[in-house]
Amino acid sequence: xxxxxxxxxxxxxxxxxxxxxxxxxxxxxxxxxxxxxxxxxxxxxxxxxxxxxxxxxxxxxxxxxxxxxxxxxxxxxxxxxxxxxxxxxxxxxxxxxxxxxxxxxxxxxxxxxxxx
Amino acid sequence: xxxxxxxxxxxxxxxxxxxxxxxxxxxxxxxxxxxxxxxxxxxxxxxxxxxxxxxxxxxxxxxxxxxxxxxxxxxxxxxxxxxxxxxxxxxxxxxxxxxxxxxxxxxxxxxxxxx
Numbered sequence: 001x002x003x004x005x006x007x008x009x010x011x012x013x014x015x016x017x018x019x020x021x022x023x024x025x026x027x028x029x030x031x032x033x034x035x036x037x038x039x040x041x042x043x044x045x046x047x048x049x050x051x052x053x054x055x056x057x058x059x060x061x062x063x064x065x066x067x068x069x070x071x072x073x074x075x076x077x078x079x080x081x082x083x084x085x086x087x088x089x090x091x092x093x094x095x096x097x098x099x100x101x102x103x104x105x106x107x108x109x110x111x112x113x114x115x116x
Numbered sequence: 117x118x119x120x121x122x123x124x125x126x127x128x129x130x131x132x133x134x135x136x137x138x139x140x141x142x143x144x145x146x147x148x149x150x151x152x153x154x155x156x157x158x159x160x161x162x163x164x165x166x167x168x169x170x171x172x173x174x175x176x177x178x179x180x181x182x183x184x185x186x187x188x189x190x191x192x193x194x195x196x197x198x199x200x201x202x203x204x205x206x207x208x209x210x211x212x213x214x215x216x217x218x219x220x221x222x223x224x225x226x227x228x229x230x231x
Contacts, residue, residue, distance in 0.1 A: 035219060045206065045222040091158060103149060104220060106158040
């Protein structure tokens, strides 16, 4: 069975600090997809990134970067120069199947608080 | 540009009452899902549907029923609400293109309290 572990539950940083959110996953499949979602205080879920298991290239999008390492089954998310607007709950998720029954397994989420 | 719309946004039920949560998407997505979010538990899949007229159980299906009579709608029913069903419910949809599913598009959630 697939599993996603986000060991950090709450992180508090001061604005402009860098912060890394950890995600470790378990799966028996060789083909799978990894996701990060953001849930701001307003409650909606915002898609941030999807990675497939064959693409280990790290990705950078503005202040956000993702480090995918199959050797350690990790898909970590780094926010550089954090801002108050980054305060949210962040979920890592895994999908084992690309086809008809694709569904996400979520980690328990990390609550990030960025203080001014 | 509605995306995924959930109704109602809030609801309070008494134990034993029934209700239906409606999810509507206007993106012509094949797949639809119902998740519940509880503190410290992340999101857990209740039921999902891979197409009109088909439904399947997820991780926590007990106490819920679903129906997908139209492609754009996915209904979640609680026949006899229990306090353990107090939660925030999220509907999501996704599409299948060339063998890859799109990321899930989520509704804004329904906050349900059962007293």
